[in-house]
Amino acid sequence: MVSETAVVRLELWSDGDFALLQAANAPESTAHLGGPESDEKLADRHRRYLALSADGSGAGHMFRVVLAETGEAVGVIGFWESHWDGADVYETGWTVLPGFQGRGIATAATLAVAGHARAGGRHRYLHAFPSVENGPSNAVCRKAGFALLGECSFEYPPGRPMRGNNWRLDLTEAA
Numbered sequence: 765m766v767s768e769t770a771v772v773r774l775e776l777w778s779d780g781d782f783a784l785l786q787a788a789n790a791p792e793s794t795a796h797l798g799g800p801e802s803d804e805k806l807a808d809r810h811r812r813y814l815a816l817s818a819d820g821s822g823a824g825h826m827f828r829v830v831l832a833e834t835g836e837a838v839g840v841i842g843f844w845e846s847h848w849d850g851a852d853v854y855e856t857g858w859t860v861l862p863g864f865q866g867r868g869i870a871t872a873a874t875l876a877v878a879g880h881a882r883a884g885g886r887h888r889y890l891h892a893f894p895s896v897e898n899g900p901s902n903a904v905c906r907k908a909g910f911a912l913l914g915e916c917s918f919e920y921p922p923g924r925p926m927r928g929n930n931w932r933l934d935l936t937e938a939a
Contacts, residue, residue, distance in 0.1 A: 771857055771872035774827035774841065774880070776839060777817040781828050782810050784837050788859040794893035798924045822884035824854065829873045830898060831864075838864040841873045841880045854881045854890045854935075858904070865900065874908040882935045893918070894929040905931035 789800045798824040801809065816901075824844035828837045839860035846855035856877055860870045881890045894901035896915055905912070910931035920926045 771829040771832055771867075772838075772869055772876060773832050773835075774873060774876050775816060777813045777826035777828060777840075777842070779814060781813070781840075782807075782838070784828055785810050785813070787861055789811055790839050790862060792862050793859050795849060796898040796901070798921045798926075801921075808840075813842070814841065822886045824884065825880060827873075827877065827880075829858070829860065829869060831869070838869060841870075841877050843877050843884070845886070846891065848891055851889075852887055853932075854884070854887045856881070856892050857888055858901075870901070870904045871907045874904055878908065878933055878935065888934060889934055890933040892931045892933075893920075894931070896927045896929055902929055902931075905929070909933060 776860075789806055791800055794800050815928055816823070817825050817827075824842060826840065826842035829839035830837050839858060841856065841858035842855045843856045846853055848855070856864060856874065858870050858873055858877075878890055881887075890910075892901075892905050892910060893916065894905065896902075910933045913930040913932050914917075916928055916930045918926055918928065
């Protein structure tokens with residue numbers, strides 16, 4: 765499964781993407797997510813990404829973000845089923861490698877992943893929950909057409925309290 769915009773191409777997560785996940789585990793990329801994960805947790809995350817991407821039910825997928833022009837893998841994005849505020853929804857999250865941030869890559873990838881979630885057809889809404897302190901990720905949500913519903917509290921990773929913004933995109937509306 766591949767989708768492409770003028771800026772990025774999303775390619776389904778594969779076994780060979782572990783090195784990309786390791787590169788995305790940098791302190792500057794995980795500052796708003798509790799910091800880098802251990803090698804063991806990263807290997808578990810990779811296995812979960814592989815399982816999600818192999819699932820053909822529409823429950824979600826993980827992708828490597830590839831520059832359309834060069835073919836270079838520069839980030840990770842996906843969507844998955846989640847339960848929020850009494851409803852089943854899709855949730856999304858992304859990471860763009862530090863050397864590629866600030867170029868519109870995350871916004872292009874988020875628009876592309878929203879198309880995949882829309883095609884999944886299982887849920888009306890796609891949510892994103894960036895930290896209230898993560899200005900760039902909140903800007904991605906705004907630029908991608910998500911509506912800000914307000915702040916919320918949750919644990920991420922489990923055991924670490926976090927304050928995030930609840931952004932929602934209605935997948936039934938035209939892209």
